[in-house]
Amino acid sequence: MSENKQKRLADIPVSVLDLVHILDGKTAADSYPKSLELAQHVExxxxxxxxxxxHHNMQGIASSATSVLIGYIAGGTSTIRVGSGGIMLPNHAPLVVAEQFGTLASLYPGRIDLGLGRAPGTDQRTAMALRRNIGSAGEDFPTNVQELQTYLSSENKNSPxxxxxxxxxxxxxxLxxxxxxxxxxxxxxxxPYAFASHFAPASLHAALKxxxxxxxxxxxxQEPHAxxxxxxIAADTDAEALRQSTSLYRAFLNVIRGTGHPLQPPVDSMNGLWDASERYAVSQMLRYSFVGSPATVQEEIQAFVDETQVDEIMVASTMYDHTARLRSYEILADLFKKVERKTATQEV
Structure with a gap:
């Protein structure tokens, strides 16, 4: 018998990962107000x-100066926690990250999260431009994390x-x-540990174990928290969600092809836009993508929680249509409330 207890969706905190996409025909300056509106909406x-x-050197993503954006979003909201998912620590001196996030936490106490990754968040040439020396970046990551922890600790007060x-x-x-x-x-x-199963699902179960x-x-x-x-991509009908999801598929098709483009609008069909091998590669990367109506998404997310027993879920909704993206997060929030109400009725 499995020792896992079934977790209701109502028991799982849900959060947002915003990649601050630049839309086709728009600029980064157009993206930032949309991100703030999204943050205020989900709050x-x-x-x-x-x-x-x-991310760096990507035509379709405007979040390269992540700590600056965190201040922008935190300044326009009041209760939601705002943070990095993540700061690519090898690109920065640990002291600089400690100072930046210390400043953010001083401005917005009790609301700032610092997520750290060891990938470059870009191509190797750009990583070299960021770091000047990338030879031992990955190997230094554990040491750099601990150095950062030291700077943030009260025990460091006597350090030079x-x-x-x-x-x-x-x-x-x-991490x-x-x-x-x-x-x-x-x-x-x-x-606490956050796994990037929205684009790299292969090692999810091994990493959690x-x-x-x-x-x-x-x-x-005190206890593991994953x-x-x-x-x-949620919509009122499965058909509409599938149509909206084509922007996500096109974005990852660009990744596979190594082509950088702003986020493209949805299309009625992906036929003719990719070949069979590309479709397979995209589907492998996007294995944990839940697309559909409220009933479809609820069933798939509950199955994912049952399978992984994660303590939190973070949701990325890569959608060209801003109104549809706001609606997707509304549907998801309402789903959790519906699960809660349904369970409460059953228990009466």
Whole structure:
């Protein structure tokens, strides 16, 4: 018999990953107000976190200056947690990250999350331009995480190098990953762990097992806490959701082809836009994408929670139509409430 307890969707905190897409025919300046509007919208709907990710040299993503955007979003909201999903630590000196997030946490106390990744968030040539030296970036990641933790700790007050602001502030650190490397490190350091299953699903189960089996309690976290990011495209009908999802498929088709384009509008059919091998590759990357009507999405997300036993879900909704994206997050929020009400009725 399985030891897993079934988790109701109502028991799972749900958050947002916004990639701050640049739409075809638009500019980055057009994207930022839309992200703020989305953050304000999901805050009202009761979402837990609003994260943005560091990407560089990508024509379709406007979140390269992630810490700046976090300040913009936090300044326009009041309760939702705002953070990075994530900051690619090898691109930055740990002291700089400590100071930036110390500043954010001072401006918006109790609302800032610091998610860290070890990937470059770009191509190798751009990584070189960012770092100047990329030879040992991955190997230094554990040391750099611990250095960052030191700068943020109150015990560092007697050090000759201090993060001001930052030192002694409550800034939760998350480790992000798409393999077992980050899971192992998060377990050893006793940190919450977020897996990028929205684009790299292959190692999800292995990473969750490594994390849970090797977790060591820390001052920040007493028990393992795992979050998975998934894609959700929800609409009032399955047909409309499938149509909206073609923008997501086209975005990942660009990734596979190595072509950088702004986010393209949905189409009625992907036929003729990809060949069989490309379709297969995209479907593998987007395995954990839940597309459909409320009933369809509810069933698929519940199955995912049952399968993974994750403690939180983060949702990326790559949609060209901003109104449709707002509606998708409305449907998802309402789904969780419906599950709660239905269960309560059954228990009476």
């Amino acid at each position: 009202k709907l009761g979402y837990t976190r609003f994260w943005m990710a560091e 190098v201090r993060a001001v602001p930052g030192e002694g502030l409550d800034i939760p650190i998350w 992000l990953g798409s393999s077992t490397f980050g899971a192992q490190l998060a377990a050893i350091l006793g940190l 490594v994390y849970r089996d090797n977790f060591q309690p820390s001052e920040q976290l 979050m998975a990011c998934v894609n959700v």
